[in-house]
Amino acid sequence: MSQPDTHAAKKPDAHPKAGENAEDTLYAVRQKVYPRAVTGLFATWRWILVWATQLIFYGLCWLPWNGRQAVLLDVVERKFYIFGWIFWPQDIFFLAILLIISAYSLFFFTAVAGRLWCGYACPQTVYTEIFMWIEEKIEGNRSQRMKLDQSPMSARKVALKAAKFGAWGALSLWTGFTLVGYFTPIQDLLHEAVTFSFGPWELFWISFYGGFTYLFAGVMREQVCKYMCPYARFQGVMFDADTLVITYDPERGEPRGARKKGADPKTVGKGDCVDCGICVQVCPTGIDIRNGMQYECIGCAACIDACDQVMEKMNYPKGLIRYTTENAMKRQWGRKEILAHVMRPRILIYAGVLMAICAAFMWGLATRSTLRVDVIKDRSTLSREVEGGLIANVYNLQVMNMTEKPRRFALSASGLDGVRVSPAEPFEVDAAGLKAVTIEVAVPPESGKPGSNTVYIEIKALDDETVSVREKTAFLIPR
Structure with missing residues (x-):
């Protein structure tokens, strides 16, 4: 039978001879993992999400919208353009809500089915999947890659490695270029790339993000998930006995052993597991799911697809490795009982809170005003007497037009008898612009x-009376 698909450098003797100095290492020697390609239901879903996430990431910055790109995070101008919305630094409240939604989503999906994010949508998983696909297309399948790495240096080996590293490098740089294209207009960035006139910050961030994409997805791979990602460490506290996790069924599978195709396990005194090791060979982190739940498992379900194919060839029922819960495994529940316990109070509370926050977020966006005004009292002169014996206070206004068309606004004041504002003439604010206006209010x-x-102080748009802001402020009358 096939052996587990890992290849490692020779390990040092774990038991030194008497008289030799024994030294405890602070880290484990890495065993290089050569994942075997797998097909099946869960592999198909992984690739669907790879395509979906990358089409959004690589394509969204090229999508035009009102004469600009649809999504542009203009840090220099301190404006975030997201389709028809324009967000200013004062809108950081929406970012806070979005982060809360992301956190609750993580709690919800982890409590329901473990590391779904890690296995299907995490950038580390997505780019590792893409890099492994490139590697397989250039160097061949698993056994061919292992032989290539073990073979002596040759022109063919150099050519294959150079092609692989070159493809990885090109994809990494394009990824860095795309990311920077969300902060610098992508058309301008493309012109800079063609003319080799990148600014220092653009060049730094393209190289930085591209370099780490190459390092994480091409070189470190499973090391990132096992040792660098904090989620791998605290995921256990988010699980309970009714969380769906990828599990090997030992009661059905043990004892393991080889046998002829189609042989009844009972007649050979063995369980359904044929000990082929394919579940280990397809695992991107190189673990054996038959050893029980492990923090290194990213929930990609590659082992489920692989094991189901073996069970099908052996004419055994599928599901030796499957999504199930700890309670379901102990009590041999069916799908109905599992579903009933998955939808437990904890999950319903998470879902309710998440839906409420999402509804509040969407309501806030839908009712968000396209005009914002900050009123600041001029402290250099608290109050003064002006012509006609009136008492005047001076205010500085910051008027933000949060639409993509110029608008004219009118000023008025209320709250005290005989109040007037000067200058009283309407003023214009540019599209997505900010205008400072100094006014004098006299009573x-x-x-x-x-x-x-x-x-x-009320500011109203002349082209749409529903767009108005009424700000409360203090007016000082000397004693």
Whole structure:
């Protein structure tokens, strides 16, 4: 039978001879993993999500929208353009809500079915899958890759390695280029690439992100998931006995052993597991799922696809390795009982909170005003007497037009009798622009009490009266 698909450098003797110095190492010697290609239901879903996520990532920055790209995070101008929305630094509240939604989504999906994010949509998993596909197309299948690595240096080996590393490097640089294209207009960035006129920051971030894509997906691979990702360490506290996880059924599979195709396990005194080792060979982190739940398992379900194919060839029922729960395994529950316990109070609470936050987020976006005004009282002159014996206060206004068309606005004030504003003429703010306006608000001295009084400054769009902002501020009358 095939042996587990790992290839390692020779390990040092674990038991030194008497008289030799024994030294405890702080890290384990890496055993290079050569994952075997696998097909099946879960592999198909993985590739569907690979295509979906990468079409969005690589394509969205090229999508035009109102004369610009659809998604542009313009850090220099401090404006984030996302389709028809324009977000300013004052909109950081929406970012906070989005992060809360992401966190609750992670809690929800982990409590339901473990590391779904890791196995199907995590960038580390997605790019490792792409890099392994490139590697297989250039160097061949698993056994061919192992032989190539073990063979002496030759022109063919150099050519294959150079082609693989070159393809990885090109994809990594394009990934870095695309990421920077969300912060610098992608058309401008393309022109800089053609003319070799990158700015220092663009060049740095393209190289930085591209380099780490190459390092993580091409070189380190499973090491990132096993040792660098914090999620692998704290996922256990988010599981319980009713969480769906990838599990090997030892009662059905043990004792393991080889036998002829189609042989009844009972007649040979063995379980359904034929000990082929293919579940280990397809694992991207190189673990043996038959050893029980392990933090290194990323939940990709490659072992399920591989084992089901072996069971099908042996004419045995599928599901020796499957998604199930700890309670279901102990009590031999069917699908209905598993589903009933998966939808437990904890999950319903997570789902309810998540839906409420998502609804509030969408409501906030839908009702978000396209006009924002900050009113700041001029502290250099708290109050003064002007022509006609009126008392005047000066205010500095920051008016933000959060639409992609120029707009004219009118000013007015209320809250005290006889209040007037100057200048009273309408003013225009550019599309997605910010305009500083200094105004003077004056009132008769008898219209308010000495000290602080409340006035309201209203700014209204002339082309749409529903777009208006009414800001409360203090008006000082000297004693």
